[in-house]
Amino acid sequence: MKEYKLGVSDFAELLSISKGALPNMCQRLIVDLDLRFRKPTKEERDGIIRGIIERIDSGSLAVAGPNRLSVWEDGWLENLEELKRTHTLDSLWPKYYDRDVFPVRWMGDYIIPLDEHFELGIRKVFQLWLFLNFFGSHGPVHEFGCGPYHNLAGLAQLFPSREYRGYDWAQSASKIPEVLKRHFGWNMHGTVFDMFHPDDHVKFPENTTILLFSAFEQMGGEWMPFIDFLLEKKPARVIHVDPMLEWYDRSSLIDYLAYRFHKARGYLSGYVSEFLEPFEVNGTIKVIHTQRVKCGNTFQDGYSFDVWAPA
Numbered sequence: 001m002k003e004y005k006l007g008v009s010d011f012a013e014l015l016s017i018s019k020g021a022l023p024n025m026c027q028r029l030i031v032d033l034d035l036r037f038r039k040p041t042k043e044e045r046d047g048i049i050r051g052i053i054e055r056i057d058s059g060s061l062a063v064a065g066p067n068r069l070s071v072w073e074d075g076w077l078e079n080l081e082e083l084k085r086t087h088t089l090d091s092l093w094p095k096y097y098d099r100d101v102f103p104v105r106w107m108g109d110y111i112i113p114l115d116e117h118f119e120l121g122i123r124k125v126f127q128l129w130l131f132l133n134f135f136g137s138h139g140p141v142h143e144f145g146c147g148p149y150h151n152l153a154g155l156a157q158l159f160p161s162r163e164y165r166g167y168d169w170a171q172s173a174s175k176i177p178e179v180l181k182r183h184f185g186w187n188m189h190g191t192v193f194d195m196f197h198p199d200d201h202v203k204f205p206e207n208t209t210i211l212l213f214s215a216f217e218q219m220g221g222e223w224m225p226f227i228d229f230l231l232e233k234k235p236a237r238v239i240h241v242d243p244m245l246e247w248y249d250r251s252s253l254i255d256y257l258a259y260r261f262h263k264a265r266g267y268l269s270g271y272v273s274e275f276l277e278p279f280e281v282n283g284t285i286k287v288i289h290t291q292r293v294k295c296g297n298t299f300q301d302g303y304s305f306d307v308w309a310p311a
């Protein structure tokens with residue numbers, strides 16, 4: 001069966017930029033990663049679609065919300081223990097990337113990776129591009145729902161002298177920055193924080209960038225207290241990466257399935273239609289950038305993002 005490999009021009013198309021606009025670091029990473037894939041046969045594609053429908057209809061999908069805390073605690077404890085043992089940054093990646101090969105969504109269809117790290121590879125390229133293009137090079141970066149600190153560690157490798165703070169409701173995650181600080185010398189800290197009940201004592205230093213990466217999705221429809229908190233604390237900018245319900249084109253089968261999956265898992269709803277758009281119109285926020293990014297795991301596009309600032 002014919003083999004393909006994602007290259008620089010594929011990522012340029014994904015990110016709606018010219019090839020030349022993709023930083024050299026991203027270009028080198030694309031070449032270094034194993035991004036080989038094949039296209040599914042008609043029967044395989046039908047099987048992927050049927051499998052997704054069965055998962056959605058099974059009623060067994062875990063629904064996001066307060067009852068999920070123990071799952072995150074256990075997951076990030078595994079990362080913490082591995083980090084203490086190995087002192088490697090690879091130990092920070094969530095274990096849900098360590099798995100067999102699964103179909104991946106790419107530009108409105110499914111492709112089948114030939115290497116088990118393919119999906120993580122796409123994420124690495126995307127986030128390197130995001131970090132180099134939207135974070136500037138100065139000022140603190142604070143991430144909410146930071147999990148095992150792989151994003152802040154990635155940023156600290158690029159900009160080692162900035163201040164980093166992670167917030168997560170999992171206690172196990174909050175112990176990771178101490179280890180990173182000791183071994184890499186980064187100015188990195190952790191705070192236990194529940195986005196459902198934001199702690200008003202938290203303060204952002206001047207020129208703070210807030211990152212929300214695959215974390216705000218977990219809030220379902222309960223996101224307004226945290227948005228109010230951000231509006232009051234006035235960070236310099238908020239960079240938010242997530243599957244965006246409103247941006248799926250439901251006339252496309254592939255997007256319709258992602259929309260159904262998103263609903264079944266109780267992920268972020270109303271963020272674009274009830275916050276981002278109306279709050280820009282009424283002058284509460286300034287939207288700096290929005291971008292749909294058409295790729296993700298089998299079930300949903302995970303890397304669409306928006307950048308905004310309190311007005």
Ligand SMILES: C[S@@+](CC[C@H](N)C(=O)[O-])C[C@H]1O[C@@H](n2cnc3c(N)ncnc32)[C@H](O)[C@@H]1O
Nearest residue numbers: 072145146147168169194195196213214215218
């Ligand atoms: C899918 S993980 C994303 C981790 C990381 N940001 C990333 O980019 O991979 C979702 C994270 O959100 C955290 N989380 C979920 N609900 C939360 C809440 N109410 N308050 C704080 N953190 C929460 C989880 O503990 C977990 O670390």
